[in-house]
Amino acid sequence: MMNNNNSEYVIEVENLIVQYGTRRVLDNISFKVKKGEIFVILGGSGCGKSTLLRTLVGLIRPHSGKILMFGKDVTTIRVQEQIKLLKRIGMCFQNSALFNSMTVGENVALPLKEHTHLADSTIDIMTQIKLDLVGLGGCSNLYPSQLSGGMKKRAGIARAMALDPEIIFYDEPSSGLDPIVAAGLDHLIRKMQNTFNLTSVVVTHDLESVQIIADRVCLLHAGKIVAIGDLKEMELNSNSYLRQFFTRTPNPEENQSTSAILDSLEDM
Numbered sequence: 001m002m003n004n005n006n007s008e009y010v011i012e013v014e015n016l017i018v019q020y021g022t023r024r025v026l027d028n029i030s031f032k033v034k035k036g037e038i039f040v041i042l043g044g045s046g047c048g049k050s051t052l053l054r055t056l057v058g059l060i061r062p063h064s065g066k067i068l069m070f071g072k073d074v075t076t077i078r079v080q081e082q083i084k085l086l087k088r089i090g091m092c093f094q095n096s097a098l099f100n101s102m103t104v105g106e107n108v109a110l111p112l113k114e115h116t117h118l119a120d121s122t123i124d125i126m127t128q129i130k131l132d133l134v135g136l137g138g139c140s141n142l143y144p145s146q147l148s149g150g151m152k153k154r155a156g157i158a159r160a161m162a163l164d165p166e167i168i169f170y171d172e173p174s175s176g177l178d179p180i181v182a183a184g185l186d187h188l189i190r191k192m193q194n195t196f197n198l199t200s201v202v203v204t205h206d207l208e209s210v211q212i213i214a215d216r217v218c219l220l221h222a223g224k225i226v227a228i229g230d231l232k233e234m235e236l237n238s239n240s241y242l243r244q245f246f247t248r249t250p251n252p253e254e255n256q257s258t259s260a261i262l263d264s265l266e267d268m
Helices: 049-056 079-086 104-115 120-133 149-160 179-196 207-213 231-236 240-246 252-266
Strands: 009-020 023-034 038-043 064-069 089-092 167-171 199-204 216-221 224-229
Touching: 009 049, 009 199, 023 049, 023 199, 023 224, 038 049, 038 179, 038 207, 049 064, 049 167, 049 199, 089 149, 104 120, 104 149, 120 149, 149 179, 179 199, 179 207, 199 207, 216 231, 216 240, 224 231, 224 240, 231 240
Parallel strands: 038 199, 038 216, 089 167, 167 199
Antiparallel strands: 009 023, 009 064, 216 224
């Protein structure tokens, strides 16, 4: 678990609003992420969690609000400053986003070739170290099409680690994986956080993963923060949506709607 004596915030989100046209997807979001913690953004489909992640890494520009990363507002900094900042973070995409025309080793080495002046021999050594770190030591010459879903996720993590980032963002890391492979990936995320004192921001809807990796949880619903805190605080929180989400209790209104549809089908 994270060091509770470390109270430095590396991410501070203040009154963040994101709109698609007139539709407000994120509504006045505020939270802080401590250095060295695994901060999980949790919520159901369509709650705004993936939009929040993409906004944090600069892929979506917010309507208003601030995102301070290492004390700098990423919504207003100049392009050159943003490039420097992006070198301090890593991103693991839901579908791994590996280049199919490149080998696994070439995928992992790409950030090093693009953003450093290291010799090829040094890059080869660093690439192998990252692959060993995620359990893919013998896979450097394989292509993404030759990997399983879990192996692709691990390769994506190795690439995200290539520049030794201080923060890693994960978009649904266990999505599409069987429970055993997903658990292995969760333990890898926790191992890296413990080993390198990484700060991790993880978007997921997988409650089993949350139990393994989360230091703190931010629960979103309809673009708003419903609750935020560690797992113990979540257990004690009496918010109705939180209780419904964590106990996997169906929404009564959705049940009524589903029943009405089934009844109409039976009458046909």
